Amino acid sequence: MASLPTAVRSTAPKIARSALQRRAISDVHITRTGKPLVRTQGGRSSLGEHTATVFGATGQLGRYIVNRLARQGCTVIVPYREEMAKRHLKLTGDLGRVVFTEFDLRNTQSIEESVRHSDVVYNLIGRNYPTKNFSLEDVHIEGAERIAEAVAKYDVDRFIHVSSYNANPDSTSEFFATKGYAERVVREIFPETTIVRPAPMFGFEDKLLLKLASVTNLFTANNMQERYWPVHVIDVGEALEKMLFDDNTASQTFELYGPRNYSTAEIAELVDREIYKKRRHINVPKAILKPTAGLLNRVLWWDIMSADEVEREFIDQVIDPSAKTFKDLGMEPSDISKWTYHYLKGFRSSTFYDLPPATEKEMREEKKYIHVLD
Numbered sequence: 001m002a003s004l005p006t007a008v009r010s011t012a013p014k015i016a017r018s019a020l021q022r023r024a025i026s027d028v029h030i031t032r033t034g035k036p037l038v039r040t041q042g043g044r045s046s047l048g049e050h051t052a053t054v055f056g057a058t059g060q061l062g063r064y065i066v067n068r069l070a071r072q073g074c075t076v077i078v079p080y081r082e083e084m085a086k087r088h089l090k091l092t093g094d095l096g097r098v099v100f101t102e103f104d105l106r107n108t109q110s111i112e113e114s115v116r117h118s119d120v121v122y123n124l125i126g127r128n129y130p131t132k133n134f135s136l137e138d139v140h141i142e143g144a145e146r147i148a149e150a151v152a153k154y155d156v157d158r159f160i161h162v163s164s165y166n167a168n169p170d171s172t173s174e175f176f177a178t179k180g181y182a183e184r185v186v187r188e189i190f191p192e193t194t195i196v197r198p199a200p201m202f203g204f205e206d207k208l209l210l211k212l213a214s215v216t217n218l219f220t221a222n223n224m225q226e227r228y229w230p231v232h233v234i235d236v237g238e239a240l241e242k243m244l245f246d247d248n249t250a251s252q253t254f255e256l257y258g259p260r261n262y263s264t265a266e267i268a269e270l271v272d273r274e275i276y277k278k279r280r281h282i283n284v285p286k287a288i289l290k291p292t293a294g295l296l297n298r299v300l301w302w303d304i305m306s307a308d309e310v311e312r313e314f315i316d317q318v319i320d321p322s323a324k325t326f327k328d329l330g331m332e333p334s335d336i337s338k339w340t341y342h343y344l345k346g347f348r349s350s351t352f353y354d355l356p357p358a359t360e361k362e363m364r365e366e367k368k369y370i371h372v373l374d
């Protein structure tokens, strides 16, 4: 470069840069099944590289992956069963990018119609409790099996199946056992399946922080002593996106968990401090609470508590050392204590005047002075 004339030296980097830009725009990526995909610069109105089907997109985690894909121009197929439950997802992408299709977990044809145009399928379907029409086995095992079969039939490039922490066919919890069994079934049908086991997730729509902050979380059976590594739902969404763009994650198992281990009692303490209220918790012996929860789950048509959730209170999260983690995706998960203010400020009484803290230090200091206005 030093021996080049000045005029050439000044244009050389420009040529190199524009050549790079051109290459990125016209980059053709050949998938495992030989389909050509055009790599674009991305952006909401660009023609995105992938067509993805996201089963279970109407749940807590669903929006964080649909949003990530749709905002870079990918076409996202959202199989749904309830008109109103999927409305918010339409806005995540440009016009025509988020495509809704009605499906039923027992209707193989509807599942096949949902996956056959896609090059990646995410299965986020899961239920915490059995319902009138679907047992945990129906949802976690048979549902996952039908989806995996459709994925194999249409030779979809990638299948990313969301399981659960502690997934183990021998678990005393039906939820963990069915999730563990489903992992085996999907791997048998489609060996390239990427299995993702998230820890209990926290976020705006979670069943952790919001439950502890609300008055309905009254009864527990294990004095809130179960321990786990809570994970931020946005981190899990980002990890799911990274897996799509890295084909090395095919056939791998990922355990996604936060940086610190907490008991539910410790999180409840964080929650109480944040909302300036003391929530009551009553401990009931397991022998009484488990059958009562089972009965309530059968007779009430809204979710309060199920027998299996009581059982899970007695099972701590165990990390599988052979599974990959956030680190293998180049990510640093964030800790729940950094997010309690963000997610729980709405639970504070309006009689307290709180300026939003700018830094963590200020946040600690601010809590020393609570200004009562009226």
Ligand code: NDP
Pocket (backbone or CB within 6 Å): 055, 056, 057, 058, 059, 060, 061, 062, 080, 081, 082, 085, 104, 105, 123, 124, 125, 126, 127, 128, 134, 139, 162, 163, 164, 165, 198, 199, 200, 201, 202, 207
């Ligand atoms: P949600 O309970 O919020 O959402 C579950 C999704 O599954 C919804 O879209 C729901 O659809 C769908 N679904 C459930 N049953 C059926 C059925 N019978 N037929 C069709 N669709 C069904 O789950 P999350 O988003 O919180 O979790 C995503 C995945 O991660 C799940 O598999 C869950 O088991 C797993 N997981 C979650 C944890 C957490 O802390 N949240 C912890 C560990 C694992 P609809 O809206 O129509 O009901």
